[in-house]
Amino acid sequence: MSESTQTGINKFVGNLIGIKDSFLGSFLRSRSLLSDRSKAAVMVNNFFLHVQGAKTHINTLRPTYTFGMGLISLYLFFFAVISGVLLMIYYSPSLENAYDSVKDITNVVFGGNLIRNIHKWAGEGMIVFVMFHMARVFFTSSYKKGREFNWVVGIVLLVLTFILNFSGYLLPWDQLAYWAMVIGANIAGSPAEITDILGITKYFDFGGLQKELFLGGTVPGKATLPRVHFFHVMFLPIILVIFLGVHFWRVRKDGGLTKPDEFGPAPVDEKFLALPEKKGGIFPTNKTYGLMELAHGKTPAVDKDIENTVLSWPNLVWAEFAVLMLTFAGVFVYSMYINAPLKELANPLIPENPAKAPWYFLGLQELVSYSAFMGGIALPTLALIGLGLIPYLDREPQHVGLWFSNKQGKSVALQSFIVAIAALVGLLAFVVNFGWLRTWFTDIPQVAIILVNPGTLWVGFVMAWSLFIIKKTDSTRMGAIALFTMFLVSFVILTYVGTELRGPNWDFYWSKSQWPVH
Amino acid sequence: MNNNACCAHKDPHKKEPEGVSRRDFLGLAGIGVAIAASFTAIAGIFRMTKATVHYEESRKFKIGMPAEFPVGTIKKLDDKKVFVFADTEGLYAISCICTHLGCIVSPTEWGFQCPCHGSKYNKDGKVIGGPAPRPLPWLEVSLHEDGNLVVDAAKEVKKGTKFTV
Numbered sequence A: 001m002s003e004s005t006q007t008g009i010n011k012f013v014g015n016l017i018g019i020k021d022s023f024l025g026s027f028l029r030s031r032s033l034l035s036d037r038s039k040a041a042v043m044v045n046n047f048f049l050h051v052q053g054a055k056t057h058i059n060t061l062r063p064t065y066t067f068g069m070g071l072i073s074l075y076l077f078f079f080a081v082i083s084g085v086l087l088m089i090y091y092s093p094s095l096e097n098a099y100d101s102v103k104d105i106t107n108v109v110f111g112g113n114l115i116r117n118i119h120k121w122a123g124e125g126m127i128v129f130v131m132f133h134m135a136r137v138f139f140t141s142s143y144k145k146g147r148e149f150n151w152v153v154g155i156v157l158l159v160l161t162f163i164l165n166f167s168g169y170l171l172p173w174d175q176l177a178y179w180a181m182v183i184g185a186n187i188a189g190s191p192a193e194i195t196d197i198l199g200i201t202k203y204f205d206f207g208g209l210q211k212e213l214f215l216g217g218t219v220p221g222k223a224t225l226p227r228v229h230f231f232h233v234m235f236l237p238i239i240l241v242i243f244l245g246v247h248f249w250r251v252r253k254d255g256g257l258t259k260p261d262e263f264g265p266a267p268v269d270e271k272f273l274a275l276p277e278k279k280g281g282i283f284p285t286n287k288t289y290g291l292m293e294l295a296h297g298k299t300p301a302v303d304k305d306i307e308n309t310v311l312s313w314p315n316l317v318w319a320e321f322a323v324l325m326l327t328f329a330g331v332f333v334y335s336m337y338i339n340a341p342l343k344e345l346a347n348p349l350i351p352e353n354p355a356k357a358p359w360y361f362l363g364l365q366e367l368v369s370y371s372a373f374m375g376g377i378a379l380p381t382l383a384l385i386g387l388g389l390i391p392y393l394d395r396e397p398q399h400v401g402l403w404f405s406n407k408q409g410k411s412v413a414l415q416s417f418i419v420a421i422a423a424l425v426g427l428l429a430f431v432v433n434f435g436w437l438r439t440w441f442t443d444i445p446q447v448a449i450i451l452v453n454p455g456t457l458w459v460g461f462v463m464a465w466s467l468f469i470i471k472k473t474d475s476t477r478m479g480a481i482a483l484f485t486m487f488l489v490s491f492v493i494l495t496y497v498g499t500e501l502r503g504p505n506w507d508f509y510w511s512k513s514q515w516p517v518h
Numbered sequence B: 001m002n003n004n005a006c007c008a009h010k011d012p013h014k015k016e017p018e019g020v021s022r023r024d025f026l027g028l029a030g031i032g033v034a035i036a037a038s039f040t041a042i043a044g045i046f047r048m049t050k051a052t053v054h055y056e057e058s059r060k061f062k063i064g065m066p067a068e069f070p071v072g073t074i075k076k077l078d079d080k081k082v083f084v085f086a087d088t089e090g091l092y093a094i095s096c097i098c099t100h101l102g103c104i105v106s107p108t109e110w111g112f113q114c115p116c117h118g119s120k121y122n123k124d125g126k127v128i129g130g131p132a133p134r135p136l137p138w139l140e141v142s143l144h145e146d147g148n149l150v151v152d153a154a155k156e157v158k159k160g161t162k163f164t165v
Helices: A008-017 A019-028 A036-045 A069-088 A098-107 A112-139 A148-170 A175-188 A191-198 A206-215 A224-253 A267-272 A291-295 A312-337 A359-368 A372-393 A407-434 A446-451 A454-473 A476-501 B002-010 B022-049
Strands: A055-057 A309-311 B060-064 B074-077 B082-087 B090-095 B111-113 B120-122 B127-129 B138-143 B149-157
Touching: A008 A019, A036 A309, A036 A312, A055 A312, A069 A112, A069 A224, A069 A312, A098 A112, A112 A148, A112 A312, A112 A359, A112 A476, A148 A175, A148 A224, A148 A359, A148 A372, A175 A206, A175 A359, A175 A372, A191 A206, A191 A372, A191 A446, A206 A224, A309 A312, A359 A372, A359 A476, A372 A454, A372 A476, A407 A454, A407 A476, A454 A476, B082 B149, B090 B149
Parallel strands: none
Antiparallel strands: A055 A309, B060 B149, B074 B082, B082 B090, B090 B138, B111 B120, B120 B127, B138 B149
16 A cells, blocks of 8 residues: 555554554563563563563572562562452441441451451461561571671561551451550550669650550550551551562662572473573673673672573563462462451450460560560560671671571571470470469569560570570571571460460460360 | 872962861751751651540549448449459559559459469559569549549559548
8 A cells, every 4th residue: 555545544444453463562562572582671661570680590480499488478468458458448447436347347348358358368478478488588598698688678577567467456446456455555665664673764754655656545545546547558558668669679689589609400491591592682692791780799790690591571470470379369268268357346344365466476475474575575676686687697608599508507407496496395384384483482573574584584595505506516607597497486386375375364275175264 | 190289289278177177067067957857857746646635534533432432342443444442441442454464453362363464463462473563553542522532543652551531
């Protein structure tokens, strides 16, 4: 069709017919995804994909390297956000309406119960998978060589995950929420134990101030729900997203996920590798370096890694999509069968007996049952600082990207695991059977209880054990493995004891069926 | 070379600066003011989140006429969260809010027991077991002009302070 014979109408019809191709082309910014160039372009040009590289190291794609933990945490966050926005349509954060609106959501609103369950389980799933992700990053030494600060960002994200979960737990204004609020507020107020001992509470009541800022008053009530709600739906999620952005950005700037220094692809993987094309390809054999790459490290890593990468599209994207489907299936099925709890309307006169925090805080509650200030504030803070400092105290550059570093690391982890279980179970058994200082010396001053209780002894033991391992192995990495393994074991054991073995009056019971009638 | 030339040229003309130069002083002062202003702003924001008025029930309340509390009375005022006792020496009120983490203690033969983390108190509110950091506070009892007894849960008095009409 020559230029002269093409009428406006013809052009219009031609464009109309071509919409399928032209729209898709404009959307993907390339006609087809057949060439390496277009596959790379789709990663670089797409807003949502460009945080990832055009090519991905195949170690990143090994399921047994990451187990997809970080990705699963991210997806769970997405599910929690989407379901949370839906819940906000019906939820009302006022004392009069909160409980009824949650009941409405659970019993009346179409799909409300399912959405509430998804919100609950995605949120709590985040705790589990963020912890798993942290363990993966730790045991593969992925906090080293320029990634130190990102580990700290990760700790912040962990804390935010906990606070987000806790603040959400308070919103239904049922018995669980009310008494968790009371206990939480009093933990916030527990620095008063210290100022009392120093005799300065009258002048500087830091605990009281914290408690008041949390409650918006002296008791949980009208003023509390709006501020907790604001924190849960607005402030904390925004902060979390900002830190997530920084977290991902830094991973990307550090060259993607960690990988072993010496990496040989498995024979089955070889056929997928994006081998440099001889001529005319977009990835030349002699890699050139941008300023960013030269700015990292002492020398550009010439001829390294380039041979062990695959194109991110489709290899990475499909893997991520598969994890998305699996995660959603998991949350969905779980939420179909298991309901989020909702107890009676909050009653300030009758505490639940036992009054338990949500499960992820029951390890802390066990510590709190020895001393409110130590268990609720000092020891958790110490644990977080300890975790955050790991990359700065262990700077050995070897073994990055290898699970447990080496043979010695595996055996240190195993030893620490066994020692931690034996020692902690022994300590708890002692406490359950024989009580603690106050059982033997009724008049003992509070300061002794604060300083010497099972919680502080345990933390002291963990630190001593880690130092012992450092001394024995002459390696800070081994000490870090000992410390972290013991941290994980403590979290699991204390949480289990608090959840399953503590009954009314925080007494010990082997099972709920032995609880006395009350 | 260039460097040498410049400094050789500069030295004779410029006096050795004493202390901080004007530019540095103004710059540092500006930064200092900005930091001070930010802290003030943050302090103000925190102050704003601390409520000026609490829309809560008054913690000072009437409990009834003295005649309603003969010697030997042990009464738990559920909604006020206090115990009121009367013995031969007088009337006294003890808070039933556990000093550990704020649960409600219940009376037992030997004193008070907290359900949440197992704190135990004797009949005077003294801690005899568990993690509680402080004894149960004794509260101020007084007489209103209309003849009613008044308990002020916000005012702690010394253990053993008993009120006689």
